[in-house]
Amino acid sequence: MNIHGSQAVRQRRRLIMVLVIIAACAVGFAVGRFWMHVQNPIMQEREFRNLSYAYNQIMDGYLEGASPKSLVNGAIEGMVASLGDPYSVYLTEDKGEQFIQSYEDHFVGIGVTIREQDGEFIIEEVIKEAPAEKAGLKRGDVLLKVDGTPVKGMAFDKLMTTVRGQEGTVVKLQVRREGLAEPLELPVTRGSVPVHTVSFEMKEDGIGVITISRFADKTGDEFDSAIKALESKGMKKLLLDLRSNPGGLLEPTIHIANRFVPKGETILQVVYKDEKRVITHKSEQKEPWKLPIAVLVDGNTASSAEVLAAALKDTANAAVIGEQTFGKGVVQQFRQLSDGSVLKLTEAQWRSPDGQWIHKKGIKPTIAVPAPAYTLLPRLPAGLKLKEGDYGERVETVQQMLQVLGYDTGAPFGVFNAATTEAVKAFQRSEAIPADGIINDRTAYRMTTRLMEKFRAEDPQMLTAMEELRKTGG
Structure with a gap:
């Protein structure tokens, strides 16, 4: 038996095996790369290299540091925004959850709507059958504290985040109620709030x-x-x-x-x-x-x-x-x-x-049938303070509101003059609120409420529809 010949055969076999393994790896790599490009066509775009380069540079060298999640989400948001379509959007995590919940028949919370008025937060509505109603909260209650933290000066978004929470947890609210000498402490268990459309x-x-x-x-x-x-x-x-x-x-x-x-x-x-x-x-x-x-x-x-x-x-x-x-x-x-x-x-x-x-x-x-022109007036923002001597679009909006409600503000529109001050005072007296002639949140809210009541009473579209239906058989 030729020992050297046998060794040579074994060496050739090992070499062939190595070459086969290398070839298999190469084919596997090529196939994998091919399928990666098929499944991820973005990788075939030249600009993808720019995206990858920017990501790596930011992660490696940006002075303040960066979150990979934030970078990727930002890239997706930018990609969708580049479509120029106001109806296409990418909503990240919590925003996405809120979007989905907006179409459901309930959400988790306490079940109140809140408005801001002259630095205070007032409960505008208590949703029927919601946790807030069961806990005894009422329309007009003024929020003072949430879980012991005063809300005065708190941003509205922060307040809403503080009030919201997980189902079954308790939020302790302190409120001021008209007619009561002392604030009320009301624990509210967060739960299912029905959504009615x-x-x-x-x-x-x-x-x-x-x-x-x-x-x-x-x-x-x-x-x-x-x-x-x-x-x-x-x-x-x-x-x-x-x-x-x-x-x-x-x-x-x-x-x-x-x-x-x-x-x-x-x-x-x-x-x-x-x-x-x-x-x-x-x-x-x-x-x-x-x-x-x-x-x-x-x-x-x-x-x-x-x-x-x-x-x-x-x-x-x-x-x-x-x-x-x-x-x-x-x-x-x-x-x-x-x-x-x-x-x-x-x-x-x-x-x-x-x-x-x-x-x-x-x-x-x-x-x-057009709606009355006053229904198109812009909404007055919270934190409003307008007085004699002020001027601008918001002054003009206030004057138009007062004119519709029957109070003469004089001329010209857009300037808070003496006649406007007297008109504001007259309106405030009719509402039994301090007649100081200054437009603040409370006065603006009352004006808006009276305009809404006026529209409901004289709604020309509703009245026309009712009249048309009366003409029909049945």
């Missing part, structure tokens, strides 16, 4: 009015309950108020449309990029709707609220009354990622049943 009432002549503030997860169920309640009261005609409804989820919109649009008729078409996919939603109406119906819209009626208004106008013979709608005819899909962040991206647009694109056009009412 539908309200209803029965007007004269058997006209039921349903108002939808937006379309959320349970809006369809709430609407069904409202219809049932109004029918039990003898509803003969229906007025659907979609004014200032910004839209929301499409599913409850279609659910509601199914009640009114005849079976088999088109509610809307959702058209995706390059019309590669078109989804036509047709009515699945269970029984014909027989009562006359009218719809109220305005310039803030948008998105899925426009979907419903267009469907009822085109196929359900509904009178649409008010002002031309906002014109948001694009559809966003939102996806929640594993860390809670949300990517909301415009992926489609919709056509009305008669085939019209609505985006940037809106829906024209069948009966045009």
Whole structure:
């Protein structure tokens, strides 16, 4: 046996094995690299090198240091912002969670709305069946302390963060209540707060009015309950108020449309990029709707609220009354990622049943009725202090409000003159508040409240819709 020959054979085999292993590794690396590029096409872009370079430079050399998470989130936010689409957005973690919760039928909290007035925080509303109501909080209570910490001088956002918390935990609130000599200490256990998007009432002549503030997860169920309640009261005609409804989820919109649009008729078409996919939603109406119906819209009626208004106008013979709608005819899909962040991206647009694109056009009412000009006045900000000698747009807004309420502020608009001071004092006396002639939060709030009451009493769009429904049969 040739020992040297045998050794040479073994060496060649080892060499071949090594070469095979190297070749296999090379092939595996190449295949892996190929699939990495297929699955991550961004890596094929030349600019990706710039992104990677910037990331590494910041992490290695930025003087103040940086968080990898913040850098990546910032890159995603910038990427979505570069689309120039106001409806596409990336919401990180907590913001994403809040976005998702905004469409649910409840949220965790204590259940109050708070307004800031002259450096104090006042409970504006206590939500029915919420923890705050069960704990005894009332509208008009003034917050003094949260968990022993005084709230005077606290930023509004910080206050809200302090009040919020995890379900089942307790927040201790100290409040001042009118008529009581000493502050109240009220522990509130944070819990589920119901979110209602539908309200209803029965007007004269058997006209039921349903108002939808937006379309959320349970809006369809709430609407069904409202219809049932109004029918039990003898509803003969229906007025659907979609004014200032910004839209929301499409599913409850279609659910509601199914009640009114005849079976088999088109509610809307959702058209995706390059019309590669078109989804036509047709009515699945269970029984014909027989009562006359009218719809109220305005310039803030948008998105899925426009979907419903267009469907009822085109196929359900509904009178649409008010002002031309906002014109948001694009559809966003939102996806929640594993860390809670949300990517909301415009992926489609919709056509009305008669085939019209609505985006940037809106829906024209069948009966045009403008809202009073004073409803368009800008909101007065918290922390306001205006007095004689001041001037500017906010002074002009105050003067216009007072004029509408019947108080003569003199001329010219935009200058806080002596006549304006007297008008402010007269208004303050009528409200039984200190008549110092100065516009502060309290006075501004009372003015805004009286304007809202005036609009509710003389709402020309509502009155026109009611009159149109009275003319119909049923």
